[in-house]
Amino acid sequence: MFTDDVEILQFAAGHSNLTYLIRSGQTEVVLRRAPLGPVAAKAHDMGREFRVLCAVHPVFPLAPKPILFCEDDDVIGAPFQIMERRRGIVVDREWPDVYDSTPELVRKVSLSQIQTLAKLHEIDYETTQLGEWVHPEGYLERQVHGWITRYERAKTDEISAADEVKQKLSSHIPVSSAPTIVHNDLKLNNMLLSPDNPGEVVAVVDWEMATVGDPLTDLATTLSYWAQPGDSDAMLHFSGGLEHMRGAATRADMIETYAKFTGRDVSNIRYYQMFATFKVAVICQQIYYRWQRGQTKDERFAELGDVARGLIEYAVDLG
Template identity: 50%
Template sequence: MGGKAEANRTIPVREGEDFDREKVERFLRENLRDLGPEPLEVSQFPAGASNLTYSVRIGDWEAVLRRPPLGPVPPKAHDMVREATLLSKLHRVFPLAPKPFVICRDSSVIGAPFYVMERREGVVLDDAFPPEVEPTEELCRGISRTVVETLVKLHAVDWREAGLDGFGRPDGFLKRQVGGWIDRYHRSRTDEIPEIQFLTRWLADHVPESPAPTMIHNDFKLNNMLLDPEDLTKVVAVLDWEMTTVGDPLFDLAVSLSYWVERDDPEEMKDILPTVTPLPGFMTRAEMMELYARLSDRDLSSMHFYMTFAYFKLAVILQQIYFRWKRGQTRDRRFASFGERVRRLIRHAAELAERGRL
């Protein structure tokens, strides 16, 4: 799930993940104006374990193409048309969301619907800072604050005014999420994990009442943010809006914090979630929650449940990827270790549930 910090660089397209470039170039020229005479050039963004993302360039014009992963995907997942349509509305009120240029609903072009959006340049922080950057405690604390402030701003978007009320069903959201993610786990199950029965029963029995609904990203984390190379405490863009909906903002916060590893976390958790956040200066999860509560004026007294659920959700996401790898639907070798990562996350979430507190 990681990779070094880069100014969102690209690599040659991985084997088996290319597409018919002639068809794509024809589609682009038919639907976009002022493209130069140069041939289409394609490279791939190497990070991410779900949707496939490419740089497409014609002369001086450059954009990003996003498509679903190869092989069968869960129902309603990886919906590129929905994602692009949502971004076209959200971009107007939350400019950190990239602007889509064109949507291709015709699966015959590359085998699935896709869309093309603006490309923004910035730094993605995974498990290392760029070599030219000294990660001072002041910088790390500033980045922590930026992460929380950006999430608070997203949750402050007036989604009804922006015409986004069709992108979610906030009533009963959290209960549906719990049931849905438990179901996803069982449909992609591969190995026997002893703690799963206790954990899923505990989650189903302890769903709290949600606060007022907001726009939620649903996968908000440090490496889904593009940071300004000149000042890493400034955000250039927030990426990967596939799962965005109207729902419970505390669920969004917990999902974000499930990726936020602390210095004193067990080594096995650090191995699962490689990130820069254990470095001195980064806020703890408790400090992030305190800042979010102060800036948003929301009650976080139920965060123990939300964090337990967030770790389970992360385990299910990895399990779905591992399931595709084990069935040979993807050949990406990064996914071979995901089975053990799932086991550790399930165990961690079960221990958190049993402990009864954060």
């Protein structure tokens, strides 16, 4: 695969796994490994993500093709996986110069997330290898109690709203619809778009949390990472920048579009939004916990404690 001339470049964006481009001659691949320092139990499991990609790629070609998984820590200091490199435009906090900024194109790009979710949720997971090792029964209940436990393990400062959110989540768990493959982190900057056709998705990346479960948890996760005018600083922390562009879809637009594409009942979506917002808050809290204990030195993480607090306070209002 590689010649003697190997170039390694790190993709700097993101707060989670470390991701590198490896280039040798005409060959380009992507390597992913867990972040440095201690990490939460079961998080950043490269072997699991590799298995997910092996199962999903054949039926959902937007998932990159997996190439190799290595569990030997002695090679680079941690287990890692290698996958094909996909090229495309990443839309994050700024509108890319390569696209016109007409309201029609802005809306098309906004809703590409929902169209991609709908396509993923159409797949019969039982036709894939996932059917051999996932257990979707009781998924939502396990998720709710699991994320509450993760919060307790990573708690630093007292947040009064957290107890109310935990109580609402655990006591009002809705009945789930039929399980589907869920990405669990599908947001605009985890998709690569065609440079020639705004809104055409050419790849979906970051499959580390994918599984089979309640599809509305997936929709709510996408909503929790999407900003709109009037959002708090905490809600804008990861997703702010595009919310004031003419044509940008609102979260209500996205919910309506998902219901239209899939025919699913979304009447309980506020519960799912509350859970998704709490989950993002817990992820922030886990990273902040590691930073506070000196297990990571990235100064970006110093403000995530306040972000977690703001998200939890927003989640209360969704209940």
